Amino acid sequence: MKRMLKYTLKRLFIMVVTLWVIITLTFLLMISIPGSPFNTDQASNETVQANLEAHYNLDQPYYIQYLLYIKSIATFDFGPSIKQPNQTVNDLLSRGFPISFELGIITIALAVVSGILVGIIAALRHNGFLDYVTMGIAVLGISIPNFILATILIQQLAVNLEIFPTATWRSPAHMVLPVLALATGPMAIIARLTRSTMLEVLTQDYIKMAKAKGLSPWKIVFKHALRNALMPVVTIMGTLFAGILTGTFVIEQIFAIPGMGRYFVESINQRDYPVIMGTTVFYSAFLIMMLFIVDIVYGILDPRIKMHQKGGKSG
Amino acid sequence: MKAEKKLESVQTPAHIPDEWFTWKERDTEKLEQVSRPSLSYWQDAWRRLVKNKMAMLGLIFLVLLTIMAIIGPMLSPYEVNRQSLPNQFQPPSMEHWFGTDSAGRDVFTRTWYGARISLFVGFIAALIDVTIGIIWGGISGYKGGRTDNVMMRIIEVLYGLPYLLVVILLLVVLGPSLGTIILALTITGWVGMARIVRGQVLQIKNYEFVLASKSFGTKTSRIIRKNLLPNTMGPIIVQMTLTIPSAIFAEAFLSFIGLGIQAPFASWGVMANDSLGAILSGNWWTLFFPAFFISFTMFAFNVLGDGLQDALDPKLRK
Amino acid sequence: MERILEVNDLHVTFTTYGGTVQAVRGVDFHLDRGETLAIVGESGCGKSVTSNAIMRLIPSPPGKITKGSIVFKGEDVTTYSEKKMRAIRGVDISMIFQDPMTALNPTLTIGTQLMEGLKEHKKITRAQAKEKAIEMMDLVGIPNPEERLKQYPHQFSGGMRQRIVIAIALICDPDLLIADEPTTALDVTIQAQILELFSTIQERTGVSIILITHDLGVVAKIADRIIVMYAGKIIESGTKREIFYQPKHPYTRGLLNSVPRLDTKEELKPIVGTPPDLFSPPKGCPFTARCPYAMEVCDKVYPAQATISDTHHVDCWLQDERAKWLLAAKSLQT
Numbered sequence: 001m002k003r004m005l006k007y008t009l010k011r012l013f014i015m016v017v018t019l020w021v022i023i024t025l026t027f028l029l030m031i032s033i034p035g036s037p038f039n040t041d042q043a044s045n046e047t048v049q050a051n052l053e054a055h056y057n058l059d060q061p062y063y064i065q066y067l068l069y070i071k072s073i074a075t076f077d078f079g080p081s082i083k084q085p086n087q088t089v090n091d092l093l094s095r096g097f098p099i100s101f102e103l104g105i106i107t108i109a110l111a112v113v114s115g116i117l118v119g120i121i122a123a124l125r126h127n128g129f130l131d132y133v134t135m136g137i138a139v140l141g142i143s144i145p146n147f148i149l150a151t152i153l154i155q156q157l158a159v160n161l162e163i164f165p166t167a168t169w170r171s172p173a174h175m176v177l178p179v180l181a182l183a184t185g186p187m188a189i190i191a192r193l194t195r196s197t198m199l200e201v202l203t204q205d206y207i208k209m210a211k212a213k214g215l216s217p218w219k220i221v222f223k224h225a226l227r228n229a230l231m232p233v234v235t236i237m238g239t240l241f242a243g244i245l246t247g248t249f250v251i252e253q254i255f256a257i258p259g260m261g262r263y264f265v266e267s268i269n270q271r272d273y274p275v276i277m278g279t280t281v282f283y284s285a286f287l288i289m290m291l292f293i294v295d296i297v298y299g300i301l302d303p304r305i306k307m308h309q310k311g312g313k314s315g
Numbered sequence: 316m317k318a319e320k321k322l323e324s325v326q327t328p329a330h331i332p333d334e335w336f337t338w339k340e341r342d343t344e345k346l347e348q349v350s351r352p353s354l355s356y357w358q359d360a361w362r363r364l365v366k367n368k369m370a371m372l373g374l375i376f377l378v379l380l381t382i383m384a385i386i387g388p389m390l391s392p393y394e395v396n397r398q399s400l401p402n403q404f405q406p407p408s409m410e411h412w413f414g415t416d417s418a419g420r421d422v423f424t425r426t427w428y429g430a431r432i433s434l435f436v437g438f439i440a441a442l443i444d445v446t447i448g449i450i451w452g453g454i455s456g457y458k459g460g461r462t463d464n465v466m467m468r469i470i471e472v473l474y475g476l477p478y479l480l481v482v483i484l485l486l487v488v489l490g491p492s493l494g495t496i497i498l499a500l501t502i503t504g505w506v507g508m509a510r511i512v513r514g515q516v517l518q519i520k521n522y523e524f525v526l527a528s529k530s531f532g533t534k535t536s537r538i539i540r541k542n543l544l545p546n547t548m549g550p551i552i553v554q555m556t557l558t559i560p561s562a563i564f565a566e567a568f569l570s571f572i573g574l575g576i577q578a579p580f581a582s583w584g585v586m587a588n589d590s591l592g593a594i595l596s597g598n599w600w601t602l603f604f605p606a607f608f609i610s611f612t613m614f615a616f617n618v619l620g621d622g623l624q625d626a627l628d629p630k631l632r633k
Numbered sequence: 634m635e636r637i638l639e640v641n642d643l644h645v646t647f648t649t650y651g652g653t654v655q656a657v658r659g660v661d662f663h664l665d666r667g668e669t670l671a672i673v674g675e676s677g678c679g680k681s682v683t684s685n686a687i688m689r690l691i692p693s694p695p696g697k698i699t700k701g702s703i704v705f706k707g708e709d710v711t712t713y714s715e716k717k718m719r720a721i722r723g724v725d726i727s728m729i730f731q732d733p734m735t736a737l738n739p740t741l742t743i744g745t746q747l748m749e750g751l752k753e754h755k756k757i758t759r760a761q762a763k764e765k766a767i768e769m770m771d772l773v774g775i776p777n778p779e780e781r782l783k784q785y786p787h788q789f790s791g792g793m794r795q796r797i798v799i800a801i802a803l804i805c806d807p808d809l810l811i812a813d814e815p816t817t818a819l820d821v822t823i824q825a826q827i828l829e830l831f832s833t834i835q836e837r838t839g840v841s842i843i844l845i846t847h848d849l850g851v852v853a854k855i856a857d858r859i860i861v862m863y864a865g866k867i868i869e870s871g872t873k874r875e876i877f878y879q880p881k882h883p884y885t886r887g888l889l890n891s892v893p894r895l896d897t898k899e900e901l902k903p904i905v906g907t908p909p910d911l912f913s914p915p916k917g918c919p920f921t922a923r924c925p926y927a928m929e930v931c932d933k934v935y936p937a938q939a940t941i942s943d944t945h946h947v948d949c950w951l952q953d954e955r956a957k958w959l960l961a962a963k964s965l966q967t
Binding site: 246265 | 471476479481564567571572591602610611618
């Protein structure tokens with residue numbers, strides 16, 4: 001237990017440093033934009049300008065600006081938007097993030113559950129028909145970028161066949177296509193990974209031993225093999241979260257879902273720097289937290305974990 | 316011949332002719348030979364790769380694609396960026412093999428130009444990743460101790476940074492161009508490669524042959540070059556086949572959010588993104604060709620990577 | 634004495650990329666209650682495949698029992714359904730694997746792994762299972778069993794893990810224990826302890842043991858009878874005395890000569906060469922190419938079995954009357 005605590009504290013420390021790096025990066029972004037990033041001629045007025053200068057303390061030297069910037073982020077104050085008058089970044093986040101979160105959670109749940117199931121089935125039918133079919137589909141799933149998949153889905157299922165609505169986020173029927181477009185890639189990745197680790201685990205001596213005990217195939221797969229086979233899947237969850245998050249930028253744009261991703265892409269196109277910075281910091285904090293949780297879960301799942309070394313598979 | 320015939324009639328020891336009970340000449344040289352021809356690691360891996368039909372399909376596609384990226388634009392009489400509004404949205408025909416886009420540009424020509432850009436981005440990004448990754452991971456793994464500790468902590472922090480968000484931030488500051496996109500993609504992209512190289516080096520550096528050359532006083536750099544690198548090549552090559560498509564993918568993603576390669580260049584991502592709306596009005600070809608080539612290139616790299624992994628994995632070698 | 638196991642004319646093949654490997658090519662042997670039989674040979678000689686075949690644990694495909702019978706307590710298990718076979722595994726026949734470092738599941742506690750076989754096969758309560766588990770831990774010599782049941786494999790040393798593996802194998806009181814190189818992965822001092830443990834257990838439980846090994850030192854300690862396998866065939870079998878003091882097959886003698894001994898000053902002589910390729914096994918004696926006494930006949934016809942005593946059999950042409958002349962002449966020359 002003491003080792004677990006030490007491990008957790010170490011991951012926590014790395015997490016804080018990472019967060020600091022990203023905050024500093026956004027600050028460097030702000031001061032490295034030629035001229036003032038907030039000198040905007042359009043859709044802006046005197047008050048906005050004054051608000052911005054006050055928020056970022058532009059009259060102060062850089063190091064004071066930097067410290068005050070960190071302070072404002074630590075208090076969850078991301079400042080005003082340039083392009084959307086009378087809106088703060090916080091307003092946008094509180095409006096957009098719940099929707100993006102909903103989309104993301106449904107996607108992850110679908111991807112993880114179906115990905116693992118497909119992976120197990122393929123491994124148990126190794127070199128069989130089902131194995132080839134599912135893995136063929138999985139390779140395709142990885143190969144098609146989600147914005148192309150989304151467009152094809154809209155074209156076929158929404159416009160041609162009119163089974164699902166084309167856009168927006170209102171009812172479960174509206175959710176089908178965006179979730180499908182977003183989940184296919186991660187699902188395919190999880191399925192392939194589960195399959196390959198499962199195949200490797202199934203050749204291990206302890207599986208032979210379990211067979212020699214006369215256990216049923218069901219117990220061998222779910223009690224002995226799966227837990228070990230899922231370790232690598234847990235380790236890539238952080239990357240998958242990140243992938244799904246950036247995926248929402250695209251999917252929300254295509255399906256006109258009023259989520260945070262859409263605001264983010266708009267802010268990039270309009271060079272709305274406070275929104276870009278605030279959202280980046282917020283997203284990063286979210287992802288880094290997810291990565292931290294994944295690490296802790298991994299530590300719980302694998303009793304062998306070497307606390308002084310991430311992953312611990314080398315032992 | 317006679318002996319063979321006799322053999323069939325042998326049923327019991329008594330039927331065996333007495334003259335067979337004489338000492339046999341021993342061929343000692345033959346004894347030491349291994350019965351099957353031994354193949355070198357790379358020959359063996361290559362033989363296995365060739366047997367993998369999907370991987371070969373991927374490899375052939377990529378070779379053809381590279382050739383077309385070089386000569387494709389020359390096969391067409393059209394300029395890559397020449398707009399011709401009267402020729403807007405021409406379906407594929409003898410005139411325009413892949414049709415024309417919303418500005419009347421020839422999709423065939425643009426597809427191969429796009430191949431140049433996309434492949435260039437992918438290859439260069441992967442090459443930079445590999446170079447930094449090998450140097451960083453090699454030193455970290457080989458030196459061990461404090462050096463390793465510090466280098467690994469840095470990697471852990473970089474690894475925790477959300478890759479695409481950092482890329483977006485950089486491109487917002489630097490402005491998207493071919494150079495800045497490659498820079499942004501590689502600035503934290505090498506971390507994965509460094510981890511793989513380090514893991515391999517850690518594993519191999521304690522092998523007897525490495526210890527042996529160390530005990531002969533061989534220089535560190537030579538050990539890394541001659542002993543460690545060849546033995547870590549397998550996983551590095553596999554990782555490379557996965558880095559290239561992910562760079563192409565990332566570039567396509569950046570095009571979508573408006574941070575892709577800017578005119579006059581046109582990557583597949585830019586082409587596909589420009590045509591997303593067009594498909595709904597029935598001009599499928601404008602999206603189909605770039606989308607097909609992005610997807611098939613991903614597919615090719617993925618199956619080739621899988622094949623290489625199987626072919627290069629010494630664990631499977633029997 | 635009760636006959637526990639009888640293997641008749643067993644053939645096992647593996648279908649691979651390169652062709653079909655004939656891993657076991659007609660093996661006959663038997664085992665009585667309370668007896669320890671050692672199967673000895675180089676790696677790849679088919680000894681592990683034979684033991685896996687008895688458990689019906691040969692991965693299929695590519696492996697297959699193509700011919701022969703395995704009669705366990707009067708019933709041919711090769712005809713059993715997978716379900717019926719599962720009821721035997723771990724209960725009547727148990728198995729111990731070579732490497733204790735990999736034979737235990739790293740993510741489950743020792744207690745779970747020890748008790749799950751019991752729970753699978755016997756209708757008992759958790760408390761009873763735990764009691765039995767503690768009893769087994771005691772039997773194999775692990776101190777503080779109650780606490781250690783809650784621990785994970787990585788918290789045990791190699792020798793301790795092998796003791797646990799043995800406890801797992803014995804927890805359902807099997808009639809037959811197959812130990813596949815049980816000491817190969819261990820330190821020499823630990824090896825001796827584990828072998829000691831085997832003897833103790835056999836005394837207490839009367840279990841029959843098949844010991845698969847390439848280490849004749851191990852065999853000398855605990856075996857009653859010995860089978861020597863080469864290239865998928867049994868080339869010599871006999872009691873421990875017969876094999877150690879009157880080895881007849883040149884291969885058996887070669888094996889014995891490659892073991893260091895304290896009682897002679899003879900030089901160690903390794904057997905030169907490698908075993909034949911079992912993709913296309915030779916039709917004659919497979920050892921011919923490496924045999925210092927090879928005759929013309931050896932390549933052409935597989936040797937008929939010669940009976941030295943009721944218990945001692947050898948497949949070698951040197952036992953033929955006509956070869957004895959040659960041998961006599963050779964000994965005169967030198």
